Amino acid sequence: MKKIALLGALALTAFSAMVQAEEADLRIGIEAAYPPFAFKTPDGKISGFDYEIGNALCEQMQVKCEWVEQAFDGLIPSLKVRKVDAVLSSMSITPDRLKSVDFTKKYYHTPGKLAMKAGSVINDPLVDLKGKKVGVQRASTYDRYASDKFAEAGIEVVRYGSQNEAFLDLASGRIDATLADVVNIGEGFLKTDSGKGFALVGPDFNDQKYFGNGAGIAVRKGDAATAEKFSNAIAALRSNGKYQEIQGKYFTYDIYGQ
Structure with a gap:
């Protein structure tokens, strides 16, 4: 044994x-x-x-x-x-x-960018987006920036568990814009069927305090x-x-x- x-x-x-x-x-x-x-x-x-x-x-x-x-x-x-x-x-x-x-x-x-309906004109986001809904991914740098800057300017910030969820709501009209990485928007949304009729608008977002290096x-x-x-x-x-x-x-x- x-x-x-x-x-x-x-x-x-x-x-x-x-x-x-x-x-x-x-x-x-x-x-x-x-x-x-x-x-x-x-x-x-x-x-x-x-x-x-x-x-x-x-x-x-x-x-x-x-x-x-x-x-x-x-x-x-x-x-x-x-x-x-x-x-x-x-x-x-x-x-x-x-x-x-x-x-x-x-x-x-890569910089951050706004995606909206094609033809939208955004010169000053803090002014031109007032009263609109902007989607961001929760806990992202875009969430922090929007929370600090957009919310104070009267822009409604809508947070999502993933950026794909924000894209879906943008395509369906539940939000007016989304703030995300320019490459992610281009490759993950604008080049898809859901992204038809939408475009990158406004300035680049690259404030190092929020978006780093x-x-x-x-x-x-x-x-x-x-x-x-x-x-x-x-x-x-x-x-x-x-x-x-x-x-x-x-x-x-x-x-x-x-």
């Missing part, structure tokens, strides 16, 4: 070691509802620029990564309680977010080692051409910015 027990214990130890060996080195949080950066394919798999760049970064760092999908407003809380080790989900590097998490260097930088990968506060590894890998992908190869699948221009 002792031999059987010993063999069982050895088998359990070997199995535990095998499971541990298969565990991911890094768990990366992502919201898969933000095309073309991250979205679900018809077979339910995650795809998009963020996802492919993330996989390329993991390969460059020679680590095994596991993707953890969840709503955008839950990504930073999950990072803080160690459910994920990093967040790669088009998250802007802003002064407000830097109070609670650290970031890598940027991996792309581009999108980066968030890590836990003080985790300089992980941030540096990602930053070095981003530079390597830019240098070896892998970044440009992935970018070319989704964009016809360089979204890295200046």
Whole structure:
């Protein structure tokens, strides 16, 4: 019986070691509802620029990564309680977010923009949008900007769990405009059937206080080692051409910015 027990214990130890060996080195949080950066394919798999760049970064760092999908407003809380080790989900590097998490260097930088019915003229958003409804994604930089600027100007801010929900309400006429990333609006809405009859309007939104200096990968506060590894890998992908190869699948221009 002792031999059987010993063999069982050895088998359990070997199995535990095998499971541990298969565990991911890094768990990366992502919201898969933000095309073309991250979205679900018809077979339910995650795809998009963020996802492919993330996989390329993991390969460059020679680590095994596991993707953890969840709503955008839950990504930073999950990072803080160690459910994920990093967040790669088009998250802007802003002064407000830097109070609670650290970031890598940027991996792309694009401005915010308004989408409205084609033909709409917006010269001064704080004046021209007064009395109108503007949709934003909850917990995004656009939400914070709209809450601080639009609400005080008499503009009704409508918040959504995902940007796709805002696009749906814009197309159906339940809101008058949406404020979001210019690329997301163009690729995720204007180029779709739902986006026919709509257009980008008004000025670019790039106030660094709210929109930061581009999108980066968030890590836990003080985790300089992980941030540096990602930053070095981003530079390597830019240098070896892998970044440009992935970018070319989704964009016809360089979204890295200046």
